Amino acid sequence: xMLDYNSLLLALGVSAAxxxxxxxxxxxVRRAETVLLTATxxxxxxxxxxxxxxxxxxRPDTGFAIGSFMLFHAGFAAIWGAGKQFLTGRLSIVAxxxxxxxxxxxxxxxxxxxxxxxxxxxxxxxxxxxxxxTARQYWLARAEAPAPLLxxxxxxTLTAISFVLCAAVLTADGKLVLGKAPxxxxxxLSLAVCIAGxxxxxxxxxxxxxxxxxxxxxxxxxxxxxxxxxxxxxxFDQYGTRPMGTTAAVxxxxxxxxxxxxxxxxxxxxxxxxxxxxxxxxxxxxxGDTAARLGGEEFALxxxxxxxxxxxxxxxRIRGAFEAREIPIDDEVLxxxxxxxxxxxxxxxxxxDAMLSAADKALYAAKRGGRNRxxxxxxxxxxxxxxxxxxx
Numbered sequence: 001x002m003l004d005y006n007s008l009l010l011a012l013g014v015s016a017a018x019x020x021x022x023x024x025x026x027x028x029v030r031r032a033e034t035v036l037l038t039a040t041x042x043x044x045x046x047x048x049x050x051x052x053x054x055x056x057x058x059r060p061d062t063g064f065a066i067g068s069f070m071l072f073h074a075g076f077a078a079i080w081g082a083g084k085q086f087l088t089g090r091l092s093i094v095a096x097x098x099x100x101x102x103x104x105x106x107x108x109x110x111x112x113x114x115x116x117x118x119x120x121x122x123x124x125x126x127x128x129x130x131x132x133x134t135a136r137q138y139w140l141a142r143a144e145a146p147a148p149l150l151x152x153x154x155x156x157t158l159t160a161i162s163f164v165l166c167a168a169v170l171t172a173d174g175k176l177v178l179g180k181a182p183x184x185x186x187x188x189l190s191l192a193v194c195i196a197g198x199x200x201x202x203x204x205x206x207x208x209x210x211x212x213x214x215x216x217x218x219x220x221x222x223x224x225x226x227x228x229x230x231x232x233x234x235x236f237d238q239y240g241t242r243p244m245g246t247t248a249a250v251x252x253x254x255x256x257x258x259x260x261x262x263x264x265x266x267x268x269x270x271x272x273x274x275x276x277x278x279x280x281x282x283x284x285x286x287x288g289d290t291a292a293r294l295g296g297e298e299f300a301l302x303x304x305x306x307x308x309x310x311x312x313x314x315x316x317r318i319r320g321a322f323e324a325r326e327i328p329i330d331d332e333v334l335x336x337x338x339x340x341x342x343x344x345x346x347x348x349x350x351x352x353d354a355m356l357s358a359a360d361k362a363l364y365a366a367k368r369g370g371r372n373r374x375x376x377x378x379x380x381x382x383x384x385x386x387x388x389x390x391x392x
Contacts (some may be wrong), residue, residue, distance in 0.1 A: 005191070009054045010054070011195055016047045020047060023039055023202075038078060042082060043075065046071070046075035065111055066112070069111065069123055077100035082129050086137065116177060120166075124163045136153075144212075148205075151204045152205065166184075166186045168186070169185070170184075198291075199332065222234035224293040227278035229281070229291050232294045232295055235300060243349035244349060245305075249303040249343065250342075250359045251314065252354050253338050253340050254299075258297040265330070276322070277336075281301060282297055284317060289302060306345075310343050314392045315374045319337070322336065323336075337372035341363030341377060343359035343364070362377040363375065
């Protein structure tokens with residue numbers, strides 16, 4: 001037996017409510033994902049609008065129609081806001097409110113004027129525009145996770161098209177005054193598409209946010225929490241024991257007298273010194289290069305493509321910039337220095353581990369030589385990659 005219009009409305013309301021509860025639960029588990037909360041708020045407004053509209057279907061009162069329009073447009077604008085927040089990482093409350101108010105004005109004015117047929121055309125078109133705009137946000141973000149994001153964009157687009165069909169059928173009918181809720185094949189189709197779309201968008205959204213959570217965990221596993229640079233594990237995962245190119249270079253840095261900073265000023269001051277040096281290191285890291293904190297006060301910079309003699313200049317630039325930095329600690333200004341070891345590429349390729357070891361030896365030579373200086377590796381004990389692989 002075919003479901004009547006009110007039954008379809010009820011099914012849509014229940015489907016949207018279940019999705020809102022699921023997203024709210026996900027947000028309570030992961031409070032940092034505020035986009036889930038924004039989407040939940042939008043869905044709650046839409047669900048409320050569905051039940052107010054259901055009351056209008058049973059008793060065509062202008063107040064019910066206006067109430068449902070306001071709730072629908074506020075809800076779909078919030079859902080657009082969630083899509084924008086997903087794309088940009090921040091919620092634009094003003095832009096969301098402007099879209100909601102514009103949609104409300106577009107549909108409520110003809111309703112108040114007594115042209116309810118025109119009002120429902122405007123209502124369907126306003127919702128369609130908001131849904132098309134929402135689909136565009138996920139389309140623009142598709143590079144992050146193509147499969148789920150393209151699926152979400154497609155479902156929002158299909159749902160928007162169903163509302164355009166509703167507006168087209170009402171326009172073709174040509175009645176500016178209906179005196180009741182619209183009832184035609186396009187309305188029934190739109191409800192069915194909304195129910196299916198809501199289910200699909202919900203499933204894809206949950207899968208997407210699970211993927212984001214897993215990606216965040218992977219990122220945290222390879223990132224130093226204090227500086228935001230890669231950690232030692234990430235560097236070795238990236239380069240391993242593979243041969244480095246002849247134009248590559250590895251630079252190792254160690255902050256001078258760091259223990260005395262911790263002993264005299266405390267660990268918070270030591271952390272501040274580390275973050276300041278990390279800023280200088282990151283500022284001199286080109287696209288394709290790798291900056292990392294190896295542990296404690298020791299850092300590394302891997303240069304993939306560097307002309308002969310340029311690695312030493314890069315190291316000297318970083319050393320000089322850090323020496324010039326004034327670091328406010330309580331009522332004092334602290335100035336620190338760094339010792340540097342540089343292992344440039346050679347005609348015979350070396351393992352990354354061998355180059356790192358050579359840079360370490362150069363670093364300790366810089367320490368012995370008085371600190372606050374750059375020392376070039378002599379490769380007296382560095383093992384070529386071919387020999388290293390043969391020995392293993």
